[in-house]
Structure formats: structure tokens, C-alpha cells
Amino acid sequence: MALRRLLLRYFPPGIILEYVEGGESKTRSIDLLDLRPDTDVTALVEEIQKREPLITASCLEHITHLVQRLQEKLGEKQNHKFSLFKVLRTHILPLTNVAFNKSGSRFITGSYDRTCKLWDTASGEELHSLEGHRNVVYAIAFNNPYGDKIATGSFDKTCKVWSTETGKCYHTFRGHSAEIVCLSFNPQSTLLATGSMDTTAKLWDLEKGEEVASLNGHSAEIIALSFNTTGDRIITGSFDHTVAVWDVGTGRLLHTLIGHRGEISSAQFNWDCSLIVTGSMDKTCMLWDAVTGTHIATLAGHSKEVLDVCFDYAGQRIATASADGSARVYNAGTKQCIAKLEGHEDEISKVCFNPKGNCILTASSDKTARLWDAATGHCLQVLEGHADEIFSCAFNYRGDTIITGSKDNSCRIWH
Amino acid sequence: MGLLSILRKLKSTPDQEVRILLLGLDNAGKTTLLKQLASEDISHITPTQGFNIKSVQSQGFKLNVWDIGGQRKIRPYWRNYFENTDILIYVIDSADRKRFEETGQELAELLDEEKLSGVPVLIFANKQDLLTAAPASEIAEGLNLHTIRDRVWQIQSCSALSGEGVQDGMNWVCKNVSTKKK
Numbered sequence: 001m002a003l004r005r006l007l008l009r010y011f012p013p014g015i016i017l018e019y020v021e022g023g024e025s026k027t028r029s030i031d032l033l034d035l036r037p038d039t040d041v042t043a044l045v046e047e048i049q050k051r052e053p054l055i056t057a058s059c060l061e062h063i064t065h066l067v068q069r070l071q072e073k074l075g076e077k078q079n080h081k082f083s084l085f086k087v088l089r090t091h092i093l094p095l096t097n098v099a100f101n102k103s104g105s106r107f108i109t110g111s112y113d114r115t116c117k118l119w120d121t122a123s124g125e126e127l128h129s130l131e132g133h134r135n136v137v138y139a140i141a142f143n144n145p146y147g148d149k150i151a152t153g154s155f156d157k158t159c160k161v162w163s164t165e166t167g168k169c170y171h172t173f174r175g176h177s178a179e180i181v182c183l184s185f186n187p188q189s190t191l192l193a194t195g196s197m198d199t200t201a202k203l204w205d206l207e208k209g210e211e212v213a214s215l216n217g218h219s220a221e222i223i224a225l226s227f228n229t230t231g232d233r234i235i236t237g238s239f240d241h242t243v244a245v246w247d248v249g250t251g252r253l254l255h256t257l258i259g260h261r262g263e264i265s266s267a268q269f270n271w272d273c274s275l276i277v278t279g280s281m282d283k284t285c286m287l288w289d290a291v292t293g294t295h296i297a298t299l300a301g302h303s304k305e306v307l308d309v310c311f312d313y314a315g316q317r318i319a320t321a322s323a324d325g326s327a328r329v330y331n332a333g334t335k336q337c338i339a340k341l342e343g344h345e346d347e348i349s350k351v352c353f354n355p356k357g358n359c360i361l362t363a364s365s366d367k368t369a370r371l372w373d374a375a376t377g378h379c380l381q382v383l384e385g386h387a388d389e390i391f392s393c394a395f396n397y398r399g400d401t402i403i404t405g406s407k408d409n410s411c412r413i414w415h
Numbered sequence: 416m417g418l419l420s421i422l423r424k425l426k427s428t429p430d431q432e433v434r435i436l437l438l439g440l441d442n443a444g445k446t447t448l449l450k451q452l453a454s455e456d457i458s459h460i461t462p463t464q465g466f467n468i469k470s471v472q473s474q475g476f477k478l479n480v481w482d483i484g485g486q487r488k489i490r491p492y493w494r495n496y497f498e499n500t501d502i503l504i505y506v507i508d509s510a511d512r513k514r515f516e517e518t519g520q521e522l523a524e525l526l527d528e529e530k531l532s533g534v535p536v537l538i539f540a541n542k543q544d545l546l547t548a549a550p551a552s553e554i555a556e557g558l559n560l561h562t563i564r565d566r567v568w569q570i571q572s573c574s575a576l577s578g579e580g581v582q583d584g585m586n587w588v589c590k591n592v593s594t595k596k597k
Binding site (some may be wrong): 092093094096097112113114135136138155179181197220221223239263265307308323347349350365388389391392407408409 | 416417418419420422423425426464465466484488489492494495498
């Protein structure tokens with residue numbers, strides 16, 4: 001094995017090793033999820049050297065430099081105030097979901113008008129309107145980090161895969177017998193997973209354009225799914241109150257996470273694939289061991305349904321959004337609630353961290369999106385202007401651009 | 416309401432929940448009717464660009480009412496909402512005689528939709544508070560409602576503004592839901 005080069009990954013903090021083994025170029029990462037601006041660099045570099053045989057004495061200086069750059073990034077003060085950049089009004093019916101590509105140069109919006117539109121972030125120009133679905137386009141995704149493909153899942157029971165460049169449809173996947181409401185590419189971008197109101201999830205081979213597995217086991221609608229970082233596991237969240245963990249290679253059910261007393265609203269892995277977080281209509285959020293499927297903790301506190309949950313990129317914190325109009329931040333390690341985000345005047349349907357993890361974005365039925373300090377829970381900014389409920393929101397990777405999708409048929413870009 | 420709540424209302428509903436689709440031309444008074452049903456303020460209503468959903472309790476039922484915008488350019492999207500419909504309510508502006516033909520045509524097309532086949536239909540002859548409003552009997556005749564034989568139907572005159580006649584219509588809805596659901 002010979003190390004070829006070292007690459008930086010800002011979010012979550014890490015160093016990517018590019019090396020040659022048996023004539024083949026490979027990569028692996030050193031995750032530095034606990035890195036802080038004040039971490040002792042010398043001690044950390046020593047530890048990395050002990051842990052990683054590819055890191056020899058000759059590259060220690062380089063590693064030290066990279067760690068310092070990551071620390072600088074984490075320590076950067078962000079006083080960025082967002083303001084409205086553009087209102088995009090070419091959808092003629094309410095929007096559903098929105099998503100950025102990895103670099104944030106482009107984003108997509110799904111709509112009740114049966115289209116998905118591709119936009120240039122810098123200009124706000126519409127690049128393509130992806131047309132062909134016969135009903136609401138609900139679930140949308142880029143195959144990040146590549147971003148050359150877009151998947152759309154529709155109430156018409158089909159899923160389509162499109163070329164980002166040309167806007168042409170590569171595949172239409174048929175097989176579900178009810179609305180498709182969630183989907184995701186695997187991290188390698190070889191598979192697409194779709195979840196449906198027909199109670200099944202399916203895995204589709206993107207090259208062959210065919211179904212490779214049907215994940216049968218839930219007794220009610222599947223409304224959330226998520227791959228882990230390595231792509232060998234997928235979880236599905238269902239209205240049957242459970243979350244299922246599946247082996248991607250075989251399509252076999254590995255665990256069923258039983259404990260919630262209401263419909264699941266959201267489910268996600270943390271970055272290192274050790275934990276699963278789930279949100280439910282039973283007003284709680286639960287943490288599970290991703291390997292054994294055992295229940296670790298119940299994060300209670302909300303007085304109404306938990307509508308969305310997420311980890312930050314490093315997996316250190318969890319944010320929950322609730323119909324009670326508040327959001328909460330929990331420490332994933334101690335399971336303690338660190339902050340309550342109070343101020344919205346109606347239910348919060350979406351919550352996400354910025355990639356750096358210091359800031360939280362919430363979207364609400366009160367027609368506003370709000371930005372919060374993830375550590376203190378202080379409201380940093382209220383993004384006002386939408387004329388109706390905000391259904392979806394997203395940060396770009398750099399954390400300096402936000403998009404919001406609303407029932408008022410518009411999408412707004414905030415800089 | 417949020418996207419997730421919409422998904423919850425999308426699934427085929429348990430016995431005591433009823434999915435009602437509220438359609439009609441633009442300016443027929445669908446949103447006013449919806450707000451009247453939910454006992455909400457009706458003084459500031461603007462054309463619906465998408466849809467509104469409200470749940471109201473009536474006679475032991477939870478009525479999930481979907482009010483869909485009626486402007487011409489978004490009428491082709493009405494079919495987005497047909498799935499699992501228990502009752503169709505079609506609203507007509509009884510004072511807008513110029514558009515009786517247009518509204519009759521839209522209704523006829525709805526009644527031909529496979530996904531709405533057999534679904535009971537209530538026609539509200541709305542805006543009876545206006546002096547120029549045509550009576551329900553005249554509208555029924557103009558729209559050839561008596562030729563509807565594949566489902567139960569009813570025409571009810573009402574004023575969404577004052578609320579008059581609205582409850583009578585909803586009573587018919589509950590009566591016909593109960594026969595269908597049980």
C-alpha cells in the first residue's frame with residue numbers, strides 16, 4: 001500500500017487518504033468527528049499515526065497542517081445575515097420538497113404541478129423542467145456527491161431518474177402500487193431506494209434500470225428511508241410505528257426497532273453508522289444502536305407530534321421539530337436536551353443543521369423559516385416573506401445559502 | 416399542516432374519517448364554504464392557488480375537506496386529489512349565469528372520471544344571498560342533473576357567506592357517508 005495524497009473534508013471534519021493497493025487506487029477516511037478549535041493538535045496527530053499505518057513520519061507535518069486547517073474552519077466566526085436573493089415563481093402549484101447538489105451550485109424543487117425543476121443557484125435561472133409524471137412530484141434527490149443524476153418519486157406510483165445535464169429521463173421505475181413518498185440514492189450512486197404508501201420499499205439498479213429487491217415487512221405506509229454512510233444498510237420508517245433495518249446487499253430484514261407508540265415521522269443514521277434516531281407522532285424521539293437494533297434512549301419533552309429529526313453532520317447533536325411549534329437540540333452522547341428553540345407560531349415540519357453544525361434551520365406552517373444558534377437555542381434570524389406554509393428547506397454545503405419551498409407555489413433563495 | 420400531515424390524510428381512512436373533495440370553478444366560493452364549515456373568519460379570502468385542507472367534526476365523523484383551486488389553468492390538476500375520495504362536493508356560483516355552461520361541462524367531466532365513479536355528489540347552489548342568484552331547481556335542470564344515475568346526488572341551495580343551507584348539505588353528506596362506509 002502506498003499513500004498517494006491527502007485530501008481535506010470539512011464537513012464532517014476528516015482527512016481522506018488516497019492510496020494504491022494491488023495496482024488499484026482506493027480511498028479511506030480518517031474521521032475527526034470530535035475535533036474542536038482547541039483540540040491539542042500534536043496529541044491528535046500522534047494518535048492518528050498510531051491508528052493509521054499509511055501515515056508515516058514523513059507526512060506528519062502535512063497532517064498537522066491539514067488538522068489546523070480543519071480547526072480554522074470550525075473556529076470561523078459566522079455572523080452571516082441572510083437576506084432574500086430571489087423568489088422563483090414558475091411552479092403553478094404548491095412545492096413539496098427541495099434539495100441541493102453537493103457543491104450547492106444547483107438545486108431541485110418538486111411540486112403538485114407534477115414537475116421537478118432544476119435551478120442554477122447563483123442566478124436563480126430555471127435550467128430544466130423535468131416533465132412526465134402524471135401526479136404530484138413529492139420526493140426528490142440528487143445522487144450526491146456526484147450530482148449528475150436526479151431522482152423523482154411521484155404520487156403516480158412511479159419513480160424517474162434524470163440526467164442533470166440534459167434533463168432527459170434515463171429510467172422510469174414501475175412496480176409500486178401506491179404513492180412514492182421517499183427516496184434516496186446509495187452513497188456509491190449504484191442504487192436507488194424508494195419508499196411507498198404501498199408499505200414496501202424497493203431497491204433499483206441504476207445501471208441496469210431494474211428492481212433488485214423489494215423490502216417487504218412493514219404493515220403500513222413507509223414515509224422515510226435513509227442509507228447509512230457506507231451504503232450497506234438502509235432503514236425504513238413506517239406508519240406501523242416501527243423502523244426496519246435492512247441489509248442492502250441481500251435485501252434481508254436485520255432488525256425491527258419496536259418501541260414507538262405512534263406513526264414514525266422520520267429516521268436517520270449518524271455519520272459513523274453507530275446510531276439511528278427516530279421521530280414519532282407519539283411526541284418522542286428515540287435513539288437506537290444501529291448494529292444490534294436495541295433501544296438506547298427516549299428523548300422526551302415535546303408536547304405534540306415530532307415531525308422531523310436529524311443528526312448534525314458529525315453525529316454529535318440531534319435536532320427535533322414538533323407540531324407543538326418548538327424545536328429541540330439534544331446531545332447525542334449525553335442524551336440531554338441542550339436547547340429549546342421557541343418562537344414559531346405554528347407547527348414546525350422540517351429541521352436541519354448547517355453542515356458545520358453550529359446553526360439550525362426550521363421551516364414552519366407560520367410561513368416563516370428561522371435560524372437558530374445550535375448551542376444556545378437563540379433565534380438568529382426570521383426569514384419572512386412566504387405567503388403560505390413552508391414545507392421544506394435546505395442549506396447548501398458551505399452553509400451560506402438557504403432555499404425554502406412553500407405552499408404558496410414559490411421557492412425562495414436566501415443568501 | 417406540513418407535508419407529513421398531508422400524507423397522513425392521503426392514506427385510506429379508518430371508518431370514522433371521511434375524505435371530501437371540494438371542487439368547482441374559480442370564484443364559486445369553495446374556500447369561503449370551507450372556512451364557514453370550520454367556523455373561521457371569511458372576510459379575507461383570496462383565490463386559491465393550490466389547495467386548503469381542513470378537518471371538521473360532524474355527527475360522529477371527522478370530515479377531512481380538501482378545497483382545490485378552481486382557476487382554469489390548474490383544473491387539469493384536480494385529478495391529483497381524486498384518490499380515496501368518499502364524497503364530492505361541487506360548488507356553483509348561482510349568480511354567474513354566464514358560466515353555467517362551463518361549470519356544467521366541468522361537472523360532467525368529473526362524473527366521467529373512473530376514480531370518482533360511484534362517489535356520491537352534493538352540488539351546492541351557492542351565493543343565494545345575491546338577488547340575481549338562480550334557484551337550485553333551475554340549475555338542476557340546466558345541468559341535467561336528473562340524468563345522473565350511477566350514484567346518489569343532491570342539490571342544495573346555500574350561502575357560504577351567511578352559512579344558510581350549508582348545514583343541510585352537510586347533513587346529507589353524513590347520511591350518505593354512513594350508508595357507504597357501513
